[in-house]
Amino acid sequence: MSVRVRFAPSPTGYLHVGGARTALFNWLYARHHGGTFLLRIEDTDEARNTDAAMAAIFEGLRWLGLDWDEGPEAGGNCGPYFQSQRQAIYDAYLEKLTAAGRTYVEPDGAVRFKFSRAAITVHDLVCGDVTFAPTEEPDMTIRRGNGGYIFHFVNVVDDIEMDITHVIRGEDHLSNTWKHIDLFHAFGKEAPTYAHVPLILNPTGSKMSKRDEGSAIQSYVDKGFLPEAVFNYLCLLGWTPRTEGEKLSRETLVALFDAAEIHSANARFDMQKCTWFNAQYLRELSPEGLLAAARPFLQQAGLTWIDEAMAAAAIFSVKEKVSLLSEIPAWVHYFFREDYPFEEEVMAKLKAKPENSILLTAAREAFAAQSEWTEASVHTAVEEAAKVCAVKMGALMPLLRFALSGQSRGPGVATIAHLVGKDSTVRRIDRALALHLH
């Protein structure tokens, strides 16, 4: 039988990292085995569902590249994939249970499932065999007084109806799994194979909540993470492919993934490491690719341009200096405007040395005298100016970067000057001289 796994979120909040990683493991498992990954929306609690949450789930999964083979907007033979639309199926299953003498109705109409009250063993790929002693808990409610069905019931019914072979879900469900197995047995079915994956904890060691940094998948988009970086990092939280390096392609991760190797211990979320992965992936992008990824952030910062190639080159010149796309505008804004601000602290330091204006003026003359304008010629001009003033290049370069960009850190001076052009370079020095360094 081919592998069929599902991610079954309920649209009551934004897509959470824990949920995303559960989806990710399901997806990896399906892809590794050439199986089917389904998405099922568990929206049986009308009061708590929202359209926004539903949209966030779809968007988040798509952003991470977790495409589903069956489910909303994808179709499939086991639909509908919204539990809110499967009432008739649940009614039929409830009848089966009732016919088997396993239900009873409360005075207010709620229906309860009679537990078998036998010992039940969960066969779990991650935790091994976990046996639960005969329960003393009250029989569980499977249908509300108002007719709506409860999670445990619909979850099991749908896993049966959708031929789910492996249930990969958060460890918070482990303690309830015996109830599900009891239901499977009551329906005369074998339970699927389980894999309960550990939880993602915040840096403090408690369960990630909405307030914790990195909790919502949307926050990664907003901060300028690349989906492949988040994908890579999340894979390595609770599972290790035991490879030499940790930066691994999607294909490699799919090929190496094994649910039985998922850890059974919870893992703390480390934003620094996730960010490091992002920096690694950022460096792989082409100038065009980087510009495309950074575009929303540049627009948000109000930066505009006409020359796409120049913009791409400008952004590409700082790609090794940033970890997140959201950091890019601050590193490149001066490429797109000549009224950039000057860092105050640096300005104060430079002002203290009157000779700086002489150096800048010398550089300005050397630039103005250039007939061609390449990175090499810019560099030559700086060398000439340094010679004339009898100073080292190390004294001139930081000063020039500051004049041309208003910042003390950035790409090489030759790169900046070349990209903004000769006229702008001269204007920028003039402005620096006129404005401050005189």
Next chain:
RNA sequence: GACCCCUUCGUCUAGCGGUUAGGACACAUCCCUUUCAGGAUGCGACACGAGUUCGAUUCUCGUAGGGGUCGCCA
């Protein structure tokens, strides 16, 4: 409270009876340097206590600690 899961550097982890306990992120120092980046080195862990064994990080039990579950939420 009952039940379940878990426990190796600060964090993610390798290890599956004998290792100088390895790597990554972070951190520190040094090198390079026009800043950023980069390179090198270093710092740093088997929760504790009993067993089993010639020998335990590794196997068993207990303790402690962490997490989770016990809803007409999912």
